[in-house]
Amino acid sequence: MAFRAAVITFPGSNCDRDMAVAIEAVSGQPALRVWHGDADLPDNLDFIALPGGFSYGDYLRSGAMAAKSPILRAVVEAAGRGVPVLGVCNGFQVLTESGLLPGALMRNAGQTFVCRTVDLEVANTSSPFTTGFAQGEHIRIPVAHHDGNYFADQATLDALEGEGRVAFRYADNPNGSQRDIAGVLSANGRVLGMMPHPERAMEPAAHPSLGGADGRKLFENVVGALVAA
Amino acid sequence: MKVRILVRLKPGVLDPQGRAVHHSLDSLGFAGVEDVRIGRLIEMDVADGTSDETLTKMCEQLLANMVIEDFAIEKLDGQKEPA
Secondary structure, three states, X not given: OOOOEEEEEOOOEOOHHHHHHHHHHHXXXXXXXXEOOOOXXXXXXXXXXXXXXXXXXXXXXXOHHHHOOHHHHHHHHHHHOOOOEEEEOHHHHHHHHHOOOOOEEEOOOOOXXXXXXXXXXXXXXXXXXXXXXXXXXXXXXXXXXXXXXXXXOHHHHHHHHHOOOEEEEEOOOOOOOHHHXXXXXXXXXXXXXXXXXXXXXXXXXXXXXXXXXXXXHHHXXXXXXXXXX | XXXXXXXXXXXXXXXXXHHHHHHHHHHOOOOOOOOOOOOEEEEEEOOOOOOHHXXXXXXXXXXXXXXXXXXXXXXXXXXXXXX
């Protein structure tokens, strides 16, 4: 089976290799690497990932510069055709700045950088990313961010909840996000932005505090959903 | 033409940074500080005659995040240019 995934690298991305390794581990196929200055994406992509990091040094606002880079026009166009797009951490910030997802990621309410494994509740099971999870299932995924405080106005939050577009919620909110939101989906469910790093939870560890494989399920969901489609 | 863009969090949007600075001012013994909110000042040198509409687009598309921020445009010279 063919699974063509692309990982976009911006200047300052630092989770792009981990993202590519995670995709390759699950799909068994090399993930294509795309540079931010490229104007075009490879043809016939099944999946696009925007990795974590500090694109453009977080100049102006986290994700703001990357959202205006040449490759993002191609990503927005691909998303419009229904190609699944995953943005993790800085990738989530890029997705909100580009308008592919609503809301914004603000400075953590506690002002500090938060780096730890958190408990997430799965709030949607109908998207390609979440289809293999059980509604209300708790998974453990690491976060590492300074600007993860999800904000949107009340009407937007109501709409997101009403349409089942909250993908994950924090069991113990680490950053002040509105309504404990850790990940949101686009209206068609094919764009997911999330602050926690599933690509850092790919293998069972000797002790739960050292990691886990809950992130792997998300990638298995994507690959499985696309192969089934 | 010199232009100053003042980008501020919208009223009602919590400003954790401003709150922390407020707390520090209190700690330093400055009494009577009611509130602190932190924004961003962007100074630009643009071609004379750059329209308000263009400046507004710059703010809406990049300089401010309209989900959480407001902006104000102040032209420092070139005021004789038609608005």
